[in-house]
Structures are given as C-alpha cells and as structure tokens.
Amino acid sequence: MYLNGVEIEETFAEAFTMRGTRLTVTAVNERWARHAALAATGFATSVIGCGVEAGIEGPAVSTPDGRFGLDCLFFAFSKEDMEKHLIKRIGQAIMTAPTSACFDGELPEFQGQDDAVSKLNIGGKLRFFGDGYQASKVIGNVRYWRIPVMEGEFLIQEDFSVVKGIGGGNFLILAESAGAALLASEAAVEAMRAVRGVILPFPGGVVRSGSQVGSNYKFLSASTNTAYCPTIRGRLDSLLPAGVNSVLEIVIDGLTFESVSRAMQVGIIAASQVQGVKRITAGNYGGRLGKHHFHLQEILR
Amino acid sequence: MKTQVTLVLKEIPSLPVEAELINPENVTEKGIPEIKSMLLWCGNRQERVGDYFEVEITSLEESKNGVADPVLNSVNKGEGNLARLVLQGDLSKFKRLGQGMAAGEMLIQGSAGFHAGALMRGGTLLIEENAGDWLGAHMEGGQILVKGSAGHFVGSAYRGKTKGMTGGRILIGGDAGQMLGARMGRGLIAVEGDCGDVPGFGMMAGTILIQGTSGIRVGANMRRGTVILLQSKKLLPTFYYNCTYELPFWRLLYNQLIQAGFSLPASYQDVSFRRYSGDANEGGKGEILICHCP
Numbered sequence: 001m002y003l004n005g006v007e008i009e010e011t012f013a014e015a016f017t018m019r020g021t022r023l024t025v026t027a028v029n030e031r032w033a034r035h036a037a038l039a040a041t042g043f044a045t046s047v048i049g050c051g052v053e054a055g056i057e058g059p060a061v062s063t064p065d066g067r068f069g070l071d072c073l074f075f076a077f078s079k080e081d082m083e084k085h086l087i088k089r090i091g092q093a094i095m096t097a098p099t100s101a102c103f104d105g106e107l108p109e110f111q112g113q114d115d116a117v118s119k120l121n122i123g124g125k126l127r128f129f130g131d132g133y134q135a136s137k138v139i140g141n142v143r144y145w146r147i148p149v150m151e152g153e154f155l156i157q158e159d160f161s162v163v164k165g166i167g168g169g170n171f172l173i174l175a176e177s178a179g180a181a182l183l184a185s186e187a188a189v190e191a192m193r194a195v196r197g198v199i200l201p202f203p204g205g206v207v208r209s210g211s212q213v214g215s216n217y218k219f220l221s222a223s224t225n226t227a228y229c230p231t232i233r234g235r236l237d238s239l240l241p242a243g244v245n246s247v248l249e250i251v252i253d254g255l256t257f258e259s260v261s262r263a264m265q266v267g268i269i270a271a272s273q274v275q276g277v278k279r280i281t282a283g284n285y286g287g288r289l290g291k292h293h294f295h296l297q298e299i300l301r
Numbered sequence: 302m303k304t305q306v307t308l309v310l311k312e313i314p315s316l317p318v319e320a321e322l323i324n325p326e327n328v329t330e331k332g333i334p335e336i337k338s339m340l341l342w343c344g345n346r347q348e349r350v351g352d353y354f355e356v357e358i359t360s361l362e363e364s365k366n367g368v369a370d371p372v373l374n375s376v377n378k379g380e381g382n383l384a385r386l387v388l389q390g391d392l393s394k395f396k397r398l399g400q401g402m403a404a405g406e407m408l409i410q411g412s413a414g415f416h417a418g419a420l421m422r423g424g425t426l427l428i429e430e431n432a433g434d435w436l437g438a439h440m441e442g443g444q445i446l447v448k449g450s451a452g453h454f455v456g457s458a459y460r461g462k463t464k465g466m467t468g469g470r471i472l473i474g475g476d477a478g479q480m481l482g483a484r485m486g487r488g489l490i491a492v493e494g495d496c497g498d499v500p501g502f503g504m505m506a507g508t509i510l511i512q513g514t515s516g517i518r519v520g521a522n523m524r525r526g527t528v529i530l531l532q533s534k535k536l537l538p539t540f541y542y543n544c545t546y547e548l549p550f551w552r553l554l555y556n557q558l559i560q561a562g563f564s565l566p567a568s569y570q571d572v573s574f575r576r577y578s579g580d581a582n583e584g585g586k587g588e589i590l591i592c593h594c595p
Contacts, residue, residue, distance in 0.1 A: 065552040066570075101549050135588075137508065137527070138487065139553045146550065155549035 001297045006272040007279040008296050013170045013264065014284035015292040018047070018075040019082045020165025020255050021120070022105025024060045025094055026069035036097035037070040040089045044074070045202045048222065052076045052085040053167060053253050055199030064103050065155075071105050073199045075167045075253045082162060083120050090156065091126050095147070101155040109197055109255050110163050123158040166292050169198075169252035169260040171282045172210065172228065173271050178246035180276025182206075185248045187274055188267035195266060197259030198252050207249040210283065225283075244278050257292060265299045303361045303382055304329075306336065308354040310390025310411070317414065318343045318353065321397035325405030325424065329384040333358060354388075361385060383424075393433060399426040402443070415452070418445045421469065434478065435459075440466045440488065446562065450475030453497065456490050457483035464505065466490070472563050479516065482509045485526065489554075493564055501528040504587065508554070512565065523580050523587035529554075531569060531592045540579030545593050548574045 001008045025040065027033035037056050044054035053075045060069035074089075076082040094102045102123075110116050123145040127134040130147040136158070137144050143158040173188070175181035189205035192198065200206075215223035226232060227239040228247045240247070250267055254260035268280055282296055306328045319342040328336050336358075337351030350356070383405035392398060393412040403422040408429070415433040418426045423443040434452035437445050438459060451473045457480055458465035466482065470489040479497035482490045486505040491512075498516030501509050504526040512531045519536060520528050551574070558565055574590040 064556075065549065066556065067552070135525075135586075137550050137554075139489075139550065140557045144550055144553070152544075152546045153549050 001300070003269065003280075003300060004272040006277045008268070008272075008300060009279060009281040010295075010297055011282050012284055012287070012296065013168070013282035013294040014287060014290035015166045015168040015170075015260065015294065016290045017292070018053075018077060018165050018167035018253065019079055019162050020073060020075045020167075020253070021082060021086070021160050021162045022057065022107055022255070023072045023074065023086075023090070023094075023160065024063055024069045024103040024105045025072060026060075026063045026065055026067040026101045026103065027097065028067065028099035030059075030068045032097055032099050033068050033070050036094045036100040037072050039093035039097065041072050041074075041199075041201075042093070044089075045207075047075065047077060047167065051081060052089075053199070053201040054089075055201045055253075057196060057199055058193065060105075064157075065101055067101075069103075073165075073197075073253065073255070075165055075199075075201075079118065079120060079162055083122065083125075086120065086122050086160065087125055090122060091129065095126065095129070095149065095154045095156070098151050103157045104160045107161045107163055107255065109259075110161075116163050117161050118163075119159040120162050121158060122160050123156040126156055163255065165253065165255045166257060166260050167253045168290060169254065169264055169292070169294055170249055171264055171268055171271075171280055171296065172247055172249045173277055174228075174240065174244045174247050174279040174281065175274075176243055176245055176276045176278055180274060181246040181248045184271040184274035184277045185250060188250055188271040191266040191270035192250070192252070192263045195259060195263040197256060198254035198263040200250060201253055202251055205250060207251055210247070210249040213285065239281075241279060249283070260292075261294055261299055264294055264296075268296065268300060303385065305359050305361050305385045305387060307357040307359070307387045307389065308336075308350065309357070310354055310388070310392060312353075313391055314343065314353065314394050316343050316394070318348070318395050319397060320392075320395040320414075321400040321416075323350070323386070323388070323395075324399050324402040325383045325386045325407050326402060328386055329382070329405070358384075391430075393431070396433070402426065404443075412449065418443075418471075421445065423469075431475070432473075436473075437466060437469070437471045437490075439464075440469045440471070442469045444469055444561070445471045446474075447472070448474045450494065451477045451492075453478035454480050454483060456481070456485050456488065458485075466507065470561070472558070472561055474564070476513065477511075481511075482507065485509070491558055491563055501526065501587075501589075503583075504528070510554070510558070520580060520587060520589050522583055524583045525586045527587070528589045529574070529592075530589065531594075533591060536577055536589060536591075537580065539581040540577040540589055541581065541585075543576040543578055545573050545575045547571075548576075548590060 025037045041054035057071040063069035127145040147154040185206040210225040211222040339350045386407045389410045396414045397416045401420045404424045412430040416435045419438040428447045431449035432451040456466035464486040465484040466488045473492045476494035477492045481500035483502040487507045491510040495513035496511045496515045501520040503522040510529040573593040577589045
C-alpha cells in the first residue's frame with residue numbers, strides 16, 4: 001500500500017495493556033500550570049527505565065477550580081506502580097509549584113463503565129506532608145485535601161481514577177535523510193497532538209533510539225534496534241530498504257484502542273506528506289507479547 | 302410511570318401535627334384511599350392524612366402545572382419510580398415533614414414546621430417559603446433547599462446528642478436562626494441572608510457559609526470544620542488570626558453553590574479570606590474564614 005507515494009508496510013504495531021490515569025493540573029496562569037505539568041511528566045519516556053510513561057495531553061476543557069489547567073496522562077504497568085509514581089511526582093513536582101492544584105481528570109471516555117474504573121487514593125497519602133495540620137474538605141461528594149505549604153495551601157483531590165489503557169503504540173518513519181525523518185516526525189507529532197486521550201511520551205514526541213528486546217550483553221535486557229540502524233546496515237541483516245539513511249519512531253500511549261488508532265492514523269498521514277519519506281512501518285514482537293495490534297494498513301483504510 | 306402525589310391542605314390546624322410519615326417513599330405506589338388513611342398524631346389524638354389534606358395523584362407527564370422546578374429536576378435524575386410529593390398550603394403547624402426520607406423529591410409549596418428533613422438520608426426537600434426550627438437536624442445525606450428563612454438549630458444535634466448533621470447540604474435563601482449547624486459533623490449549610498447567634502457552635506467538621514451578617518460568638522467551642530463569613534465580624538478572643546490568602550477550595554465551593562441555585566454575586570468569585578483558627582479552648586483545629594473584601 002502506498003500513501004502519498006510512501007510505502008506503508010503490511011505490518012502492525014504491538015502494544016501492551018497498561019494502567020492509565022489522567023491528572024488535571026491547575027494554577028494561577030498557564031505559565032505555572034505548565035511548569036508543574038512539565039516537571040510532573042518529565043523523565044517519563046519509557047516504563048522500563050523510568051517506571052512510568054507520562055505526557056501532557058493538552059489544555060483541560062474545564063477545571064474544578066475554574067483556573068487554567070493542563071491534562072496529563074500517566075501510564076504504568078500496575079496500579080501499585082502507578083500509586084508509587086503519582087505520589088512521588090505530584091509530591092515533588094506539582095505540590096512544589098506555586099499556586100498549583102491537582103485534580104482527577106475523571107476519564108469521561110469511560111463514563112458508564114464503572115467496572116472499568118478503579119480509584120487510587122493519592123491525596124489521602126500526600127496529606128501527611130501537612131504534619132498534622134492538613135485538613136480535608138468534601139465538596140459535592142468529592143474529598144479534597146488541603147495541605148499547608150509556605151506559599152499558602154496546596155489542594156489535591158483524594159481519589160484518582162485508573163483504567164486499563166494501552167502503552168506502546170508506534171510507527172517508524174524511514175526517510176532518505178535525517179533531516180527528512182525529523183521534518184516528517186515533527187509533522188506527525190503536530191497532527192497527533194490534536195487527538196485527545198493519547199500522549200507521546202518521548203522528547204518532542206519522537207524517539208531516535210528505538211530498542212529491541214535482548215542484547216549481546218548478558219546484563220542488558222534491551223538494546224538498540226540494530227535492524228533499523230543505518231550506520232551498521234552492512235554488518236547485519238538490516239530491515240532498511242535501499243535509499244533509507246535515517247529512521248525515527250513515534251511512540252503512543254492512550255486510554256483506548258480507538259484513541260491510539262486515531263493518533264497513529266493522523267500521524268502517518270502527516271508524515272507521508274513530507275518529501276524524502278520512503279517507508280512507514282511499525283515495531284512488533286511477532287504478536288507474541290502485546291495484546292493490542294494496530295495494523296497500519298487497516299488504520300489508514 | 303412516575304407519578305406526582307399532591308396533598309392540598311384543607312385548613313390550617315390549630316394544634317401542631319406530627320407528620321413524619323409524609324415523605325415520597327411512603328406515598329409511592331399507594332392509592333388515594335391508602336394515602337388518606339396514613340396516620341398522623343395531633344397531641345394525643347391519632348388522626349389521618351385525609352383529615353387535613355385533599356389528595357390528588359397524576360402522572361408526571363400530565364402535571365404540567367405541577368412541579369417544574371429546575372433544581373428538583375436537575376438533582377433527581379435516577380431516583381427511580383418514587384413518586385414526586387407536593388404539599389400545598391401553609392404547613393407551619395406540620396412537624397417532621399420529610400423526616401428520614403432516603404430518596405425522591407418532596408416539594409412544599411408553603412412553609413414547613415419544626416424538624417422538616419430531620420434525619421434525612423437522601424433525596425431533595427424543597428420548601429418554597431419558611432422552615433421552622435431543627436431543619437435538617439441529624440441529616441445524613443440529600444439536600445434541603447429553603448427559599449425563605451429557617452428557624453433555630455438548622456442541621457444541629459438534638460439535646461443530649463453529640464453529633465448533628467453528618468452529610469448532605471442545606472441551602473437557605475433567607476435568614477437562619479440561632480445555633481446554626483451546632484455540633485455538625487460534615488455536610489454543608491449555606492445561608493444567603495443573616496444568621497442568629499452562635500453559628501457553628503461545637504461543630505466537628507463540615508462547612509457553614511453565611512452571606513449576610515451573623516450574630517455573636519461565631520464558632521464558639523468548635524473543634525474542627527469551617528465557617529465562612531462573607532461579611533466582616535469580630536470574633537471571640539479564642540480565635541487567632543493566621544493569614545490573608547486566596548482559598549484554593551473556594552472556587553470549587555462557589556461553583557457548587559451556584560450550580561445548586563444558591564445566589565452568590567459574581568464579585569465573590571475571586572476574593573481573599575482572612576483565616577482564623579479556633580476555638581482555642583477546643584484544640585484550635587477549626588477555622589473561620591472571613592471574606593477580605595477590599
């Protein structure tokens with residue numbers, strides 16, 4: 001299949017079930033909301049190395065306190081991991097940011113599916129930072145914790161909703177030059193940012209060092225994706241077609257199969273319109289490891 | 302099909318009537334004769350609903366001239382097939398209306414007597430005129446909306462009891478009497494008008510908001526909880542000043558009150574509060590927040 005002259009390989013991206021949650025971070029203005037959200041979602045590119053994958057989804061449509069807010073998505077392997085990392089990240093990155101408050105994003109995508117949504121008590125654990133001077137306030141059946149801080153008071157919701165999401169949706173852009181690959185990636189990321197319910201956890205939404213499972217070294221569980229590294233093409237069984245000199249990957253985590261699928265669709269279409277892109281493919285493990293398969297050609301149909 | 306049961310008062314009784322059986326659950330799926338035969342007590346005399354009220358039952362779709370209150374309609378989705386109960390007339394002599402109700406909607410088109418909505422666990426009670434003393438005493442859930450004024454001891458604990466209201470919310474469009482929310486442990490009481498002496502006496506948790514002026518000794522003996530005063534007030538010396546700041550949860554509370562139909566001017570949306578802790582005689586974990594209007 002060809003799209004805008006770019007070959008779309010008949011393959012699929014293999015993704016995994018992860019636990020996902022949405023946080024809404026508000027502050028007195030966009031500047032401070034963004035400071036808090038960026039810090040909270042920083043160094044959260046890969047669950048393997050960072051324990052959690054996170055990113056800013058976009059501006060919140062509405063916030064409980066009526067201030068500017070940013071929705072952030074977090075993905076972890078288990079509820080326990082999620083709890084551990086949220087407590088750390090909210091405590092160290094959001095509570096510390098002046099004027100910030102933190103609310104459950106409530107996951108309206110799962111409205112009416114009560115069985116699919118579970119709760120994590122985050123605010124109720126962070127409250128102990130208040131050293132006994134914390135107080136709670138129930139407003140509209142929702143409990144919030146008020147933690148005294150030097151600036152005034154940090155407000156955080158007690159419970160956060162967690163669902164089964166999807167981590168590891170991906171596609172690879174194979175281009176004739178590094179410049180073309182980067183331009184195509186930027187175009188893809190810009191298009192995908194408009195899709196709600198997904199994040200692109202890597203820097204700028206792009207990965208240049210995609211990995212493969214296993215390594216020649218016993219102490220490593222993952223290593224560089226040798227089959228797609230152009231500089232060693234001649235030394236191994238490369239998967240790079242002739243004329244391809246650079247590859248970049250886009251990794252997508254999302255709350256639902258549909259949102260990941262939609263993001264991949266708009267991203268691939270945008271990337272295919274950039275001059276110099278030769279082929280678009282996806283990473284998988286032969287379908288043996290991940291439950292969710294995103295077939296590129298089906299997505300584009 | 303959801304029905305509306307309307308009780309129209311024939312004549313104002315000369316003596317108080319104990320009417321705790323009158324609530325939405327007790328009139329649902331009953332015919333007019335059954336409803337008329339429900340028992341009431343007047344002094345030491347046992348009487349019946351039919352002695353005081355005319356009873357009408359209509360399907361809700363037909364009762365276009367009945368309850369069309371947007372507040373009721375907005376908060377009672379999912380209340381199943383419980384009948385909507387409407388009482389018409391001056392019911393200030395009828396005590397315990399809606400007492401212990403757990404669900405449904407009850408509209409009093411007139412005034413209600415003492416103990417209305419006491420021990421209430423759920424649903425909505427709307428009183429279009431005034432309510433007597435002990436409104437929502439020991440209330441556990443649901444909401445009470447009073448368009449007029451309420452008497453003393455709103456949401457309070459009865460004599461000898463240690464904890465009053467433990468949940469739900471009471472919104473009063475007019476004034477409230479003394480001892481508002483005395484010993485309350487959770488829930489929300491908001492008063493658009495003025496309030497009598499000692500609001501929040503001995504409260505243990507929850508929130509009281511008074512938009513108008515309040516009487517003396519606000520929060521006396523309070524152990525925890527929040528009293529919010531939108532008008533300035535001199536406090537007891539056992540409350541000590543902490544700071545003036547923008548209260549993070551105020552916007553949430555403000556929005557909730559506005560959505561519930563409570564009238565709060567937009568100028569109160571972005572205000573600072575002076576925070577006082579007290580009552581120092583009781584550990585000082587309570588707070589009084591006084592609007593710091595420039």
